Amino acid sequence: MNLLETINLKKYFGETHAVDDVSLSIAEREFVSLVGPNGAGKTTLVNVISALVSSDSGKILFKGDDITHTSVTERVEAGIARSFQIVNLFDDLTTFDNVTLAIFSRQGKTGNPATLAHLDHEVSAEADAVLGQFNLTSKRNERVRDLAQGERKLLDVALAYALKPKLLFLDEPTSGVSTRDKGQIMDTIASVVRGEGITAVIIEHDMDVVFKYSDRIVVMQQGAILAQGTPDAIRNNDQVAMILLGTSGPDAFTRKD
Amino acid sequence: MKNNASRTGPSTLLILACAIPIVIVLVALPKFVDTYQTQLLTYGLVYAIAGLGFNLLLGYTGLLSFGHSAYFGLGAYSAAFMVRYFGVGSMEIYILGGLLITGLVTAAFGYVSVRHTRIFFGILTLALSQVLWTLAYKFFWVTGGTDGLRVPFANLTLLGGLIDFKGRDAYQAFTQNYYYYVLFLFCICTILMWVIVHSPFGKALQAIRDNETRAQFLGIRIRRYRWFAFQLSGSFTGLAGILWVPLNGLVTPDILYWPFSGEIVFMTVLGGFRTFTGPIVGAVVFNYLKIYAVASTAYWQMLLGVVLVALVLALPTGIVGTLSRLFGKFRKR
Numbered sequence: 064m065n066l067l068e069t070i071n072l073k074k075y076f077g078e079t080h081a082v083d084d085v086s087l088s089i090a091e092r093e094f095v096s097l098v099g100p101n102g103a104g105k106t107t108l109v110n111v112i113s114a115l116v117s118s119d120s121g122k123i124l125f126k127g128d129d130i131t132h133t134s135v136t137e138r139v140e141a142g143i144a145r146s147f148q149i150v151n152l153f154d155d156l157t158t159f160d161n162v163t164l165a166i167f168s169r170q171g172k173t174g175n176p177a178t179l180a181h182l183d184h185e186v187s188a189e190a191d192a193v194l195g196q197f198n199l200t201s202k203r204n205e206r207v208r209d210l211a212q213g214e215r216k217l218l219d220v221a222l223a224y225a226l227k228p229k230l231l232f233l234d235e236p237t238s239g240v241s242t243r244d245k246g247q248i249m250d251t252i253a254s255v256v257r258g259e260g261i262t263a264v265i266i267e268h269d270m271d272v273v274f275k276y277s278d279r280i281v282v283m284q285q286g287a288i289l290a291q292g293t294p295d296a297i298r299n300n301d302q303v304a305m306i307l308l309g310t311s312g313p314d315a316f317t318r319k320d
Numbered sequence: 321m322k323n324n325a326s327r328t329g330p331s332t333l334l335i336l337a338c339a340i341p342i343v344i345v346l347v348a349l350p351k352f353v354d355t356y357q358t359q360l361l362t363y364g365l366v367y368a369i370a371g372l373g374f375n376l377l378l379g380y381t382g383l384l385s386f387g388h389s390a391y392f393g394l395g396a397y398s399a400a401f402m403v404r405y406f407g408v409g410s411m412e413i414y415i416l417g418g419l420l421i422t423g424l425v426t427a428a429f430g431y432v433s434v435r436h437t438r439i440f441f442g443i444l445t446l447a448l449s450q451v452l453w454t455l456a457y458k459f460f461w462v463t464g465g466t467d468g469l470r471v472p473f474a475n476l477t478l479l480g481g482l483i484d485f486k487g488r489d490a491y492q493a494f495t496q497n498y499y500y501y502v503l504f505l506f507c508i509c510t511i512l513m514w515v516i517v518h519s520p521f522g523k524a525l526q527a528i529r530d531n532e533t534r535a536q537f538l539g540i541r542i543r544r545y546r547w548f549a550f551q552l553s554g555s556f557t558g559l560a561g562i563l564w565v566p567l568n569g570l571v572t573p574d575i576l577y578w579p580f581s582g583e584i585v586f587m588t589v590l591g592g593f594r595t596f597t598g599p600i601v602g603a604v605v606f607n608y609l610k611i612y613a614v615a616s617t618a619y620w621q622m623l624l625g626v627v628l629v630a631l632v633l634a635l636p637t638g639i640v641g642t643l644s645r646l647f648g649k650f651r652k653r
Contacts (some may be wrong), residue, residue: 113537139539149536153530156523164527167520168538174545176521176552183520226538 066091066262067112067230074104074111074286080116080258081107081277083286089262094253096273097266102201109232113145114138114210127231139168142161142229146219146236148266148275148317153284154208158199158218161207162190180215190225191245196255198247211255213244220252224261233265237272247277249278270307274298282306323632329451335514337596346503355495359567360611362499364604365506366564368589371515371587373556378585379593380517382529382548383437387445388551388584390429390452391554393576395561397456400469400571409484411474412503414562420577422629423465423551423560425452433542453576469574470564473498478527509556510600515554523550585609590631592638601640 065091074082075116091097097105110116114135123131125141132137133141153161164188167173180185185319196201197217201208203318216236223231236252239247252278256263267273274294281291282303290303297303350358370392398418402408408417433444456463457618463469473494477484478501485494516522527535528542536542565571575582583606591602595614609627611622 115533135536136539136541138536145537147534151534153527153534156526160523164523164535164540165522165538167523168540168571172520173524173540174521174548176519176548178520179515179518180523181518182519221523222538239587273345 064091065089066093068122068123068124069108069112070122072111072123073117073119073199073274074107074116080104080286082111085121085283085286085288087281087288089261089264091229092260093262094276094278095219095262095264096266096277096280097283098270098273098280098307099289100266102285103283104286105283106234107286108264109145109234109264113143131293138223138230139226143232144223144226144228144230145232146216146223148234148238150212150215150219152207152215152218152222155206156297157204157206158194158210158214159187159190159203161218161222162193162225163187165222166190166193171224179212193221197224197251210227213240213247213248216240217248217251222258224255227259228261230262230264233263235268237267245272343507347500350499351619352494355492357498358493358495360607361604362495362502362567363564365499365502366560366567367584367587367603367607368600369506369563370557370584371591371603372509373553374584375558375588375593375599376513376516376525376549376556378588379523379595380522381546382530383434383528383546383550384442384585385445385516385550385553386432386442386581386585387447387449388428388554388577389432389578389580390414390445390449391422391557392427392561392564392584393449393452393456393526393571393573394418395558395563396565396568396571396575397463397469397561397564398422398558399565401473403475404464404469405469409483410423411478411566412474412480414565415559416578418558418562419555420593422561423555424552426558427552428549430554434546434550449581450578451574453573454535455577455578456485456573460510460560463580467571467572470570472569473566476566498567502567505559505563509559512580513556514596517653520546521548586628589637592644594637595644598638598640602638605639 065088069085069087072082072085081308083104085108086313096104099105099107107116108181111118114133118131122129128288130138130141153164163180163186164173166189166195167180191200191203194203197220199214199217199221202214207215210218220236233252237248241247249272279291280294280297282289282297289306290297292300332417337410349361354514374385374388376387399414402414402417408414427450427454429445433448436444459466476494478497483497501553522572524535524540527538527540528545532542561575586597587602587606591600591601592598592605596620610624613624613627617623637645
């Protein structure tokens with residue numbers, strides 16, 4: 064059974080068809096990349112599925128249930144988590160506090176005003192484990208605003224991961240970081256996601272990253288799905304190469320000139 | 321691994337190391353100062369409880385209420401009504417009844433207010449508080465109007481009737497005993513608030529303050545938590561109002577009027593709303609500033625205004641925020 068299914072999903076902003084009749088299925092444990100030129104509607108599609116913006120029409124099914132009209136928190140509780148293109152963290156809290164918040168929330172403990180958070184050793188241990196998985200242990204007690212961009216990106220994903228989601232959306236997790244850090248960040252994310260069997264949908268512009276880590280690639284253009292398939296199929300799709308690179312041919316994605 | 325130094329100030333151990341000597345000094349103080357100074361300090365502690373409650377909203381949840389006079393006044397009027405209409409003299413009954421009434425009204429006002437944020441929240445809280453002020457002002461046959469309602473200390477009992485204030489030196493006895501009563505409740509409130517802001521709930525409030533969208537995407541129910549914070553905040557402020565009324569002996573609609581809400585805001589900002597202890601220090605300092613400004617000149621409001629503007633310009637993070645920063649620099653050396 065598909066974990067997520069969108070049926071004829073639409074989101075228009077005036078004349079702009081940001082998401083235009085998108086029907087997409089994501090299977091459990093898949094690692095799917097969403098690619099396309101700027102303005103193709105990738106982020107809007109994720110925003111609609113995660114309830115940051117509402118859809119105009121169409122349906123969203125998650126584990127077979129219709130979640131089209133549920134709130135953000137209901138979707139989080141159902142098992143959908145996301146990171147953000149522009150890092151979205153609690154800048155004045157420490158790295159550790161950021162992660163513990165996610166764990167407290169998942170465990171339904173954030174409504175408790177009567178116990179000291181730092182005395183919950185179970186949560187602290189789990190938070191430390193998450194920080195370890197994302198190579199952020201050395202930054203445990205630093206305020207998030209003082210972290211480097213790459214570390215902030217990782218923490219953004221770590222927060223979503225700490226919710227133990229079934230489906231994780233990662234919106235450009237390597238944007239704004241150096242090429243050297245990009246590989247490290249993606250290796251870390253991929254190992255955590257694959258290791259835990261989480262279904263992941265990643266929005267990414269770097270096609271090397273996309274080809275290396277994806278099970279399937281979905282190409283969007285002007286709000287609609289243009290093509291989808293395995294990395295090899297997309298690599299050899301001239302129409303996709305033309306749209307993404309402005310060139311085509313058998314080695315369009317590997318040529319460096 | 322170095323200690324977690326949060327932005328809210330020094331570590332727990334350091335706070336305890338400072339708090340214990342301060343409490344000892346506060347306990348000993350009435351033996352060394354006169355009745356008037358004891359009374360002033362009692363007022364300061366009462367306002368500090370209000371400031372603690374107010375700062376749960378401003379400092380920890382990021383909501384600036386301009387209507388906290390409503391909850392302070394509600395607490396005060398609740399106690400006054402119990403005296404006037406039911407002849408109650410027990411402070412503990414004032415507290416229970418007052419908290420119940422304040423809690424109910426805070427829940428209703430909060431439910432309406434937390435649907436909005438920023439200036440809209442501020443204006444709503446202000447408007448709602450002015451509704452109560454108008455009721456107190458216009459329904460004079462119930463509230464006494466501008467004459468107010470008297471709450472004489474002579475009829476008051478503390479600790480379920482164990483302590484009363486009859487006979488010789490009753491006023492001195494009241495001032496001393498009531499100071500300790502307020503000090504005890506102040507300590508309880510401070511500990512309670514400390515636990516609240518360091519609890520998972522307190523962390524969630526800080527998350528809502530810093531980044532509402534992300535908090536939502538962690539599954540935190542923003543509006544519900546803001547509402548809960550509003551109720552806690554109003555209840556603390558209501559308790560302060562209940563404690564204030566026997567000390568003042570009279571409650572009038574002034575305590576519900578918007579300038580008093582402004583004073584609560586000012587106390588908190590003066591002490592430092594980004595720190596836990598800021599509202600406590602701010603309340604005590606503001607109380608002294610106001611008392612001495614009133615005593616020095618007929619233009620006390622202007623004098624107070626100038627002093628407060630100068631303090632805010634010179635110490636934008638408040639008294640405690642500035643001291644914390646200086647202490648941090650000193651430690652680094």
